[in-house]
Amino acid sequence: MANLDKTFDVLVVGSGPAGSTAAHELTRRGMEVLLLEAGRNITPDDFVPPKPSKPRDMSIDLVGRAKSTLSGQYVQMRRAMFKEQTSPFLVNDFKHPYTTGGDPFLWIRGRQLGGRMHAYGRMLLRASDHEFKAASRDGHGDDWPISYADLEPYYDDVERFNGLYGTTENLPQLPDGQYRGTSPLSSSEQEFKTSVEARWPERHVIPWRFAAPNLGRVPLGIATALKTGRLTLRTDAIVTRITVDPSTGRADGAIFIDRLTKRETKVHANAVMLCASGIESVRLLLNSATTRHPDGLGNSSGQLGRYFMDQTPSLLFGSDMTRTGMELPPDPAPADPYYAPVGGIYVPRWENLDSITRPEFARGWAIQGTIGRLPVPDDSPSAVGLMGFGEMLPNANNRITLARHRKDAWGIPVPRIDIRISDNERAMMRAQMAGLREMAETAGYRVNFVGSTVGLDSKKIWPDADPFSRLVFKLGFRLSLAMGAAIHECGGARMGSDPATSVLNEHNQVWDIPNLFVTDGASYTSNAVVGPALTIMALTARACDHLASETATGAL
Numbered sequence: 001m002a003n004l005d006k007t008f009d010v011l012v013v014g015s016g017p018a019g020s021t022a023a024h025e026l027t028r029r030g031m032e033v034l035l036l037e038a039g040r041n042i043t044p045d046d047f048v049p050p051k052p053s054k055p056r057d058m059s060i061d062l063v064g065r066a067k068s069t070l071s072g073q074y075v076q077m078r079r080a081m082f083k084e085q086t087s088p089f090l091v092n093d094f095k096h097p098y099t100t101g102g103d104p105f106l107w108i109r110g111r112q113l114g115g116r117m118h119a120y121g122r123m124l125l126r127a128s129d130h131e132f133k134a135a136s137r138d139g140h141g142d143d144w145p146i147s148y149a150d151l152e153p154y155y156d157d158v159e160r161f162n163g164l165y166g167t168t169e170n171l172p173q174l175p176d177g178q179y180r181g182t183s184p185l186s187s188s189e190q191e192f193k194t195s196v197e198a199r200w201p202e203r204h205v206i207p208w209r210f211a212a213p214n215l216g217r218v219p220l221g222i223a224t225a226l227k228t229g230r231l232t233l234r235t236d237a238i239v240t241r242i243t244v245d246p247s248t249g250r251a252d253g254a255i256f257i258d259r260l261t262k263r264e265t266k267v268h269a270n271a272v273m274l275c276a277s278g279i280e281s282v283r284l285l286l287n288s289a290t291t292r293h294p295d296g297l298g299n300s301s302g303q304l305g306r307y308f309m310d311q312t313p314s315l316l317f318g319s320d321m322t323r324t325g326m327e328l329p330p331d332p333a334p335a336d337p338y339y340a341p342v343g344g345i346y347v348p349r350w351e352n353l354d355s356i357t358r359p360e361f362a363r364g365w366a367i368q369g370t371i372g373r374l375p376v377p378d379d380s381p382s383a384v385g386l387m388g389f390g391e392m393l394p395n396a397n398n399r400i401t402l403a404r405h406r407k408d409a410w411g412i413p414v415p416r417i418d419i420r421i422s423d424n425e426r427a428m429m430r431a432q433m434a435g436l437r438e439m440a441e442t443a444g445y446r447v448n449f450v451g452s453t454v455g456l457d458s459k460k461i462w463p464d465a466d467p468f469s470r471l472v473f474k475l476g477f478r479l480s481l482a483m484g485a486a487i488h489e490c491g492g493a494r495m496g497s498d499p500a501t502s503v504l505n506e507h508n509q510v511w512d513i514p515n516l517f518v519t520d521g522a523s524y525t526s527n528a529v530v531g532p533a534l535t536i537m538a539l540t541a542r543a544c545d546h547l548a549s550e551t552a553t554g555a556l
Contacts, residue, residue: 002232004267008034010547011254011269013239013284015222016115018275018520021158021537024221025544027230031551034267035222036237036256038276039111042118042217047338050085062469078480079108079487080315081387085339086119095409101418103453105310106484107279113235114219115277116487122211122342123368124164125530126155126175130353131391134526138352138362141394144525145497145506148175154538154545162220162537165332166209174348174530181332183207188320188327188372188382189345195443202350203439208343208368213336236260238410241288242272242297242516249292251516257410271515271547271556275540278521282308282400282492283415285518298493298503298510305400307494308417309527311486312365312390312425314432314452318445319381320372327372327382344370349529351431361427365390366529367436384445388432388452389486393424394526400492419483426454433457453481488532490521508543515556519543
């Protein structure tokens, strides 16, 4: 067991995209780091290649979902893109409950070393000033206190470290990155690109930008940090609260519960960085209230927990009736014996960029999908899957609070998630459904269904499915595509330029406690249409750079 009886330079909470980046960035700058992960460690037994089986459609897969439910994952099994292979890396919902108000919210989460990095598609996209400075364009919400130029060098570093594959496209709304190699389209995807761009020249169909597989399984940042000898890693450590020295007002460590023994331990550090994931970091700040901070750490503005967001999800499944089976183009990345190759098409946002093209909603949406890559029997039509991700506007009434009357398996108050979709989001999701359908039909595909949080766009769905499966799908669809289904939740401890209206400054420091940082998705000022993982990594790298510099000069 690691020796925790000393004061570390930095305590990092969480081991996912933010926490693993923090471990790497801080230790390479010579700092002694303690990283606490609430979940279990991972072992090679977690990644034994699955036995070949008959392909099951991931959007229905009643067998896989039933197995997941019986194992205690009655929430996790609802995820729209269900894969039985990733279920072991998601939580048991009986042990990890949460409550909701307003519209349903689907919280998909993982607790083990690496967090949800074992269950995501490795797609890493940059945000641009179309996101960071969106409020200056349309007047909704606030601009971020940083610009793309502030984050660009950190995007570069993170991409080089993780080994990104992609193509240079010169699109201002989706800045290009640092690529180890190119990512290809399948021949079916190339045909889709040709048909869509011929009809809508403003819609650019490009290949995924994705990270190389991590065959070592331990997150790269943590593996690298361990080699320095300056990282102490403790799994099964559920942090219950951040502690604050009453004489100085500075964060001085944390208290955690051992996941297995439920024994409490106090640890000490000169600075604390929360990387626990958006909802969990807000929950922890709220649960760490003190006499000086009665409403939660960093909540003197009253903004902690507010402006919680996700992206608006929409989904199309279809069939290419001119092709059969599965088509995988040559993979430029090393082969992974456990996970299937990743890749596909991405259509960056094209609406309301430099001018108003769709006045019925603010901001815009993008598409991520695959054509011909999904597993189906060799004699079945090739599968088409397209998912739309739209930008949800910041709203102070969408928030995270504590449901103090309900506790998790370790006696910690669970989060209450209050989120309501607005007319703006409804209009955007209707546009998403119409856009997905028109692109699929232009490409000549048979549409099996199109839907979003607001429902299905047609009663005619899954023509080849049996009546029972079709009925179950209809009954469960809205819950599977509720808000949260995008798995891109963010906000709740937002960055800003004014301590009266935000929780964090431009370096992700809590205004009220400058040696306390939050660098995960909770820090988002507004959302985007790209996934948050790469931006979270870049924000964390930038915050670590600032923390190390301020520590070296004695300013922190």
